[in-house]
Amino acid sequence: MKWTLVVPGALLPAVLAPDILGAAQAPRLSERLARAQAGTEFRATESAVGSPHWSWLARSFGIDAERPVTAPYAWRALSGGLPAAPGSWIAFCDPVHMAVAHDHVIVSDFEEAPLRAEELDGLLTLANEALRGEVFDRTAPPGRASALRDLGLRIQALSGHWFLLADAPMDLQAPLLDAVLGQAVQERLPSGTDAGAWRALANEIQMLWHTSAINVARERFGAQPVNAVWVHGGGQWEPLSFSRITQLLLEEELIDSAVLRGWLLASGGNGAIASEPAGARQSGGDTLSVCRTFSRPFAYQDWRSWLERLPLFEERLERELAAARGQGAAQFEIVLCGVQTVRTLVLPRHAPWWRWRARGLRASPALLRRWFAEADSSPTLGAGRA
Secondary structure (H helix, E strand, C coil): CEEEEEECCCCECCCCHHHHHHCCCCHHHHHHHCCCEEEEEEECCHHHCCCHHHHHHHHHCCCCCCCCCCHHHHHHHHCCCCCCCCCCEEEEEEEEEEEEECCEEEEECCCCCCCCHHHHHHHHHHHHHHHCCCCCHHHCCCCHHHHHHHCCCEEEEECCEEEEEECCCCCCECCCHHHHECCECCCCCCECCCHHHHHHHHHHHHHHHHCCHHHHHHHHCCCCCCCEEEEEEEECCCCCCCCCEEEEECCCCCHHHHHHHHHHHHCCCCCEEECCCCCCCCCCCEEEEECCCCHHHHHCCCHHHHHHCHHHHHHHHHHHHHHHHHCCCCEEEEEEECCCEEEEEEECCCCCHHHCCCCCCCCCHHHHHHHHECCCCCCCCCCCCC
16 A cells, blocks of 8 residues: 655755755755665656646556646546536636736736635636627627537536536637646647637637726735636546545645646545545555645745745655655655656665664755755746735
8 A cells, every 4th residue: 555645836846956955954854764665756748747646646546647637637626527518628728917018927816815706707708608609799709619619618616616618529628727827828828729719719708807896906005906707627527447545635725636636536536535535444445635734835836935834845745754654655755846757765664664764864955955955957937926
């Protein structure tokens, strides 16, 4: 039985890692790293830059895709296993703020200042008016945008998350939202044969939102306007191959949790899903845990906050090591993810790994750099917030 802790945003840019990690206070983490061994390491392709952890997670469910289909699986998980209409194509459709800065456009979300329910309801109503062609239809490219509307395009809210639904498949791909938050996106806009027509429809939504009382009020009070939608993770639901995962540890408020629950259901799994490790028990399968402690500061390149969250990661690691011991895990691995690199650390199996303590060891910048610095050849993120 294997226990795997996946940590998006853990690998720092090589050029910045020495300065950031030189100020780290992480003695317990150093104790663990002193005994760790290098496992597998891979670099995701260009399409997965910024979110290679999704490529790794997809592989653990037998999905061989750098930009995996996520939305229809989240839909099923959030709807209690009920599918959408047969043949439906489903994508995430996240309301975002796009800010123009010099020669680029930066995407940000509203996690730190969530939209009120009445704001979301009003924006959703306006967006669906645009998709039904009730306004601005003359701005659409001849033929194709109308054809997309003929697919019954609509945005539906489910458990607080927005989904774009179509009655037939669409050829529309974009990086996952994780990969573009805080980043310049003009080089990473949606692609595919339906991308141009979708941009026309998205522009109609933007025009309605721009003049809406909702955004006028937000700007009056100094809040960022909701001025765009980011569509990603689209596709159709298909069953997945059998997975050995029988326990998922997820942060329930995040949409990631719904995706992974959906993948588990699609692979025939009915394992335990929780936000904290259960007590001692025996299991014939594997445990997959996702820790998003570093995700936000990593996305926005807020390295001070990244460093401040290092003790939280230490605590999370210690809790999971204790739980893995109680559940009889034979191996514990940590999967550290950066811009393009995914690096696995394995705690050795010989001797009880949970008892190993490097007594008196202080936080070692060199040791931390060995594991937490991304390769020099990895691409850097686009312009983000300092």
